[in-house]
Each structure stands twice: as structure tokens, then as C-alpha cells.
Amino acid sequence: MSNSDRYILGINSAYHESSACLIDNGQLVIAIEEERLNRVKHAKPAKVDNPHVLPLKSIQLCLEKAGISFQDIDLIGYSFNPEMRLSKNKDLQEPCIDGDWGSESGEELFYRKLQEVTQILSNFAGVDVSRKFKWLDHHLCHAASAYFVSPYEEAAVLVVDGIGEFESTTLYKGKGNKLSKLNSIDYPNSLGFLWEKMSEFLGFSEYDACKVMGLASFGHYSYYYNSFKEFINTKSGNFSIDNDIIKFRINDFSALEELFGPRRIAGQELEERHTDIAASLQKITEEIILDLAVDLHHRTKSNNLCLAGGVSLNCVVNGILQEHSSFENIYIQPAANDAGTAIGAAYILWNQVLGNSKNYIMDNPYLGPEYTAEEIETVLDNNNLKYSYHENIEEVTAKLIAQGYIIGWFQGRSEIGPRALGNRSLLADPRHPYMKDIINMKVKKREGFRPFAPSVLAEKADEWFKIPNKQLSSNFMLIAYDVLKNKQKTIPAVTHVDGTSRIQTVQSSSNPKYHKLIKEFEKITEVPILLNTSLNKLEPIVCSPQDAVNTMKKANLYYLAIGNFLVDNTWSK
Ligand SMILES: [Fe+2]
Incomplete structure (x- = not known):
């Protein structure tokens, strides 16, 4: 080398x-x-x-x-x-x-x-x-994926996932071009696996931590908090999980059922009990991670925190870390x-x-493939679609969204990470009181309780949301913020039941086309915000123009804005 x-x-x-x-x-x-x-x-x-x-x-x-x-x-x-x-x-x-x-x-x-x-x-x-x-x-x-592309020259780093080789939680200190390990917590003491197992207990798949997080806001943590404490011990800078109860590696929920009642089978009705269990899980997770952050701050004395690992996608925990930990700055990559x-x-x-100095900051997620206008047009022609070219596709699309249409929006390079951030997105009017239900039920076929997130012009974000300290990771929809009380009624489709919102701030520098679209929408509605969810239906987020066309058909979308083309699918309705 x-x-x-x-x-x-x-x-x-x-x-x-x-x-x-x-x-x-x-x-x-x-x-x-x-x-x-x-x-x-x-x-x-x-x-x-x-x-x-x-x-x-x-x-x-x-x-x-x-x-x-x-x-x-x-x-x-x-x-x-x-x-x-x-x-x-x-x-x-x-x-x-x-x-x-x-x-x-x-x-x-x-x-x-x-x-x-x-x-x-x-x-x-x-x-x-x-x-x-x-x-x-x-x-x-994981640690390197956050620290080496962060804007910091030194930082504390916290990695929390299911399992690495054996570790489930690891603390690092990053300085210059080196990361050094400070402490680690091993399997079976794993927050990632705890969320997977509890997601299954609640009738979802092991990959549905995000649904459980959304569900948690509907419940009260006090009812099942002590039940979790029966098998989770927390102590300063550490935690342990009793694997005799949770039994991570076998499909046995009997000990959990003694604590929480019968597990929910997929498709069964969601009861208050399930939302309360989710709320307790969320609360315990917040406490453990906040405690780990206290320990990490004590060890590093840094103002900067980098987070990585699947558990770092918990935007409610991230919001709490921002508000209540001693770290001023938090970076999570998408x-x-x-x-x-x-x-x-x-x-x-x-x-x-190799010993090279840090020389890259990951300030945008648009790192995947892109397609030329010719490639897009070929796909549209091959699918016999009715479409038109618009120099100002942003203005045309904004008008349709303001009229209540749900629009597929496919532009530029695809995003890395589990969130669509304005290049492979499904967009709608956040002011519409039933928009959340319409998209959940009719378009995406998801559970009705699941919230949607907003994209907001970065320069207008604090007029709508309580943002104590602006973070680069707000661009990635990774931190939950309170919607200002006097604005909640204006944007009901993106205000969660607890009054929070997992916002994406949109900078003109990192995504000028998406920024312009939201600005056009603001001109019409005086709201600089769009409801933004991923362009897909029960499959991975779309990548290619053909994927986008397939999703338009499967989800029964009326319009797809792809490059500067507007596909009019209304004739097929
Ligand atoms: Fe991992």
C-alpha cells in the first residue's frame, strides 16, 4: 500500500x-x-x-x-x-x-x-x-462511515446496531485521520436485536423498527416500562439484556409473553397494549443511548458526536440526543x-x-446512478406513455401537488440510505388533512398509523419547526423536531400524533431542483414544505426510469415528473 x-x-x-x-x-x-x-x-x-x-x-x-x-x-x-x-x-x-x-x-x-x-x-x-x-x-x-465523512476534525463516535462480529455497541474517539476504540458492549446486550425481536413480538417483521418507532408515539411508556426492566439492566455507561428471557436466536416468545401478554400475529388488530409496549421500548432506548452519550462525552470531552449503526436511524432518539446530551453537534450520515x-x-x-488527511464531507446523499434525458425518453416511449416536456418542470409539478395530486418525482442521482430525499420521492400536499391516510391506504398499502415526513426549505425551517441547533444531518431526515404549535394545523399530513416531525431540510446548494420545486409550491400556497415519502410500493426505492414507471402503474399515480418530462397517467384511469 x-x-x-x-x-x-x-x-x-x-x-x-x-x-x-x-x-x-x-x-x-x-x-x-x-x-x-x-x-x-x-x-x-x-x-x-x-x-x-x-x-x-x-x-x-x-x-x-x-x-x-x-x-x-x-x-x-x-x-x-x-x-x-x-x-x-x-x-x-x-x-x-x-x-x-x-x-x-x-x-x-x-x-x-x-x-x-x-x-x-x-x-x-x-x-x-x-x-x-x-x-x-x-x-x-460503521464508525468510519460517520466520522471520516463528517465535518469534524475530532469527534466522539457511537455505534449501535444488532451485532458486528460480536460487539453490539462501540464507543470511539476520532481525531484527525485516526479512530480509536474506547469501549464496547457485546452480544447479547444488543439494542438492535432488541428492536428486531420486539418488532416481531408486535406482529411486524424484524426490519420494521421504523414502524414500531412510529407506533410508540401513540402509547404511554409507563405501563410496560417495568416489564422491560425485568430483563434489561442499565448502569452508568453500560447495559445488559437477559437472553434467557428475550431468546434472540430462537423463535420463542414465551418469556416475553409472560411479561407483555400474547404476542401480536401479523394482521391482527393493533391494541392500545401494543402501542404502550412500543412506547416503553422507545423510552428505554432513549434512556440507554442518552446514558451512553453521557459516558462518551465524559471520556472524550468533545463537542461533536457522530452516530452510526441501524439504531441511529431512530430519529426520536437523535432528537433527544440533540436536545439533552452535552454534545453541541451531531452528525449521522444517511x-x-x-x-x-x-x-x-x-x-x-x-x-x-494510508494516512491521508480527511478531505471529504458527505453533505448530500445523491451518490447513486443518474439517467440522461434520452435514456428517460426511450423508457417512456417503450412503455407507450403519454408525456410532455417542460422547461420549468418544478412549476408544473408544484401546481399539480397544490391541486391535491400525489406525484412521483424522479430526478438526478439516486440517494444512498433508506430515505428518499427528493430524487426518488413521492410528493404530496402537507396541508391536506386526509393525505396521510390516502397515501398509506391507497397508494403505498401501509399501516394507517405510519407518519410521513416533510421536506422544508432550509432557510424557512425554523419558521415551522423548533430547531434548537441546526445540524447537517437534518438534511437527511434523521432527527425529529417539534412542529411549532401554531403551525401544526396548517400541515396536518406531516405532523405526527406527538406534535413532532422527522424533517428534511433542503438546501439549494445540494439539491437545486428539489429546492426550486418546494419554492414554487410555496409561491402558490405560502407553505415552504412538501410531504415526502419514498417512490416505491412494497419494494425497494426505485432506481431506474423503468422502476419509476412500474411504480407509477402499481401505485396508480396520476402523474410522474421524471427529469423534465411529465408523464400523464390520467388517461389510464
Ligand atoms: Fe451493522
Whole structure:
């Protein structure tokens, strides 16, 4: 390795949310999740027999975007360390399924499959890549994915997810181009797994933490708080979870049912009890993370906090950290989940291993593929769609939204991370009192309680929301803020039941087209805000123009604004 190493490929595939990114002299050229290309949510399930299923479509796209071949890649960072995982997981005394996670045969299979990764990459590259390839600790990759692309030269870093190799929570200090570990908490003491298991208990899938967070606002935490305390211990800077009760690795909810009553089966009616359980889970999580932040601040004395790991997508916790922790600044990058570890893997090599200074700030999520007007038009023609070209597509679209239409909005480069942030979005009028229900029930076929988030012009945000301290991560829809009391009735479709809103502030510098659209909407309505949700229906967020057309048809949208074209789908109604 040398300082002349220029192109670094980052890869995540060990569990799920497979992704790849490419950096060129420290600049992030492209970052893409495989699910956007293979059209499978989370790209693949996290299983012991599939870590070697690599995001090859994403890797190919990285090469195409940079205009290079695989031979030009100088280094490859992979966001997992197989040795570290194998050395610890198989010896735990806990109930598990033979051949699955935690069992000797399951862990050894996972290890063997990981060993195939370099050979598969070499086959793909047409040359032996093993000398360029580096295994990297999963949590270090999470930490790097936030700190090395943050605006700070020093920061405290908190990583909270289900499990890395063995760690579930890790504290770091970032200074210059180095990250050093301060403390870690190991599996089974895992907030990420706690949320997965409780999501299943409440009748959702393990991936539905976001739904449970939305549900929590409807409940009261006091009823089940002590039930959680039966198996979760919190102490200063630490916490533990009794795995004899939660039983993370088997499908057994009996001990939880003794504490909370019968688990909800998917499709059963949601009762008050379920919202109260969700509220208690949210409350305990807030307390634990705030306590970890106190410990981290004590250890680092930093004003800056970087967050990563799937639990960092909990925007209510993030809002509380902003308001109640001692950190002045908080940075979370939009792919805080495992998808972001590909970015972390690349930057560990660039900064920490090669010794380069920090030279990139991730201030926008628009890092995926984009399509030319010709490519878009070809797709529209091939689908026999009725469409028109508009020089001022923003004005035309804003008028339609103000008239009450729900519009598909497809522009520029796709976003990295689980949120659509104005380039692959479904947009609507936030003033409409029934818009939330209409989109949930008719368009997206989601549960009726689920809230929608607003995009607001950055320069107008504090006229509508209580924003104590502006954070870069507000651009990524990752922090919940209170909607000002006198504004709540004006924007009911994006005001959650607890009076908060998970806002996205939109800067003209990072997304001029989306900024202009909201400004056009403001001209008509005096409201500088749009309801923004992802352009998809029960599938990954759309990536290509054909995906957008498919979603327009599946979701029965009347209009799709794609590039400067407006597709009129009303004739098919
Ligand atoms: Fe992770």
C-alpha cells in the first residue's frame, strides 16, 4: 500500500443491506445499495450461508461511473472480520438452532462462505485481487462511515446496531485521520436485536423498527416500562439484556409473553397494549443511548458526536440526543445502517491505513446512478406513455401537488440510505388533512398509523419547526423536531400524533431542483414544505426510469415528473 493508491472500493455483504462504493483520492464517487439494482429489499436476508453473495451489480456500476476497470482498483475494503466473529460466537451457552447463528456448524459455515469472497471477486475482476483485499472490523467501518465523512476534525463516535462480529455497541474517539476504540458492549446486550425481536413480538417483521418507532408515539411508556426492566439492566455507561428471557436466536416468545401478554400475529388488530409496549421500548432506548452519550462525552470531552449503526436511524432518539446530551453537534450520515459500512470500509483504508488527511464531507446523499434525458425518453416511449416536456418542470409539478395530486418525482442521482430525499420521492400536499391516510391506504398499502415526513426549505425551517441547533444531518431526515404549535394545523399530513416531525431540510446548494420545486409550491400556497415519502410500493426505492414507471402503474399515480418530462397517467384511469 502506498500514498499513491487512488481508487478504493468499499464492499458490504456479510449480513444484509449489501452495498458498494468507490472513492477516488478520498472523494466519494458513487455509493449504491444492491437492493436498488436487484429489486430485493435489503438485497438479501442475513443468513449464515450467504455472506459471499456479493453486490456485483453495485460494484459494476462503481467501475462504470468512474470509467475504470477492476484492475485500476488499488485497494478493496470489506466491512467484516471473519476471524473475529468465529473466535467468539460459537461458544456461547444460549439456545440456538443447529446450523444457524450461534451454533458451531452455523458459525463455521458462515466463516467458510466468507472465505469465498476473495475468489469470487477475483473471478469477477479477471485477476487475483487477494493482495488488494482487506477484512475490516464491522463496527470500525460503521464508525468510519460517520466520522471520516463528517465535518469534524475530532469527534466522539457511537455505534449501535444488532451485532458486528460480536460487539453490539462501540464507543470511539476520532481525531484527525485516526479512530480509536474506547469501549464496547457485546452480544447479547444488543439494542438492535432488541428492536428486531420486539418488532416481531408486535406482529411486524424484524426490519420494521421504523414502524414500531412510529407506533410508540401513540402509547404511554409507563405501563410496560417495568416489564422491560425485568430483563434489561442499565448502569452508568453500560447495559445488559437477559437472553434467557428475550431468546434472540430462537423463535420463542414465551418469556416475553409472560411479561407483555400474547404476542401480536401479523394482521391482527393493533391494541392500545401494543402501542404502550412500543412506547416503553422507545423510552428505554432513549434512556440507554442518552446514558451512553453521557459516558462518551465524559471520556472524550468533545463537542461533536457522530452516530452510526441501524439504531441511529431512530430519529426520536437523535432528537433527544440533540436536545439533552452535552454534545453541541451531531452528525449521522444517511446510510447509518449496514449499507453505509461499505463507505466506512473505503475511508478506513484512505484515512487510517494510508494516512491521508480527511478531505471529504458527505453533505448530500445523491451518490447513486443518474439517467440522461434520452435514456428517460426511450423508457417512456417503450412503455407507450403519454408525456410532455417542460422547461420549468418544478412549476408544473408544484401546481399539480397544490391541486391535491400525489406525484412521483424522479430526478438526478439516486440517494444512498433508506430515505428518499427528493430524487426518488413521492410528493404530496402537507396541508391536506386526509393525505396521510390516502397515501398509506391507497397508494403505498401501509399501516394507517405510519407518519410521513416533510421536506422544508432550509432557510424557512425554523419558521415551522423548533430547531434548537441546526445540524447537517437534518438534511437527511434523521432527527425529529417539534412542529411549532401554531403551525401544526396548517400541515396536518406531516405532523405526527406527538406534535413532532422527522424533517428534511433542503438546501439549494445540494439539491437545486428539489429546492426550486418546494419554492414554487410555496409561491402558490405560502407553505415552504412538501410531504415526502419514498417512490416505491412494497419494494425497494426505485432506481431506474423503468422502476419509476412500474411504480407509477402499481401505485396508480396520476402523474410522474421524471427529469423534465411529465408523464400523464390520467388517461389510464
Ligand atoms: Fe451493522
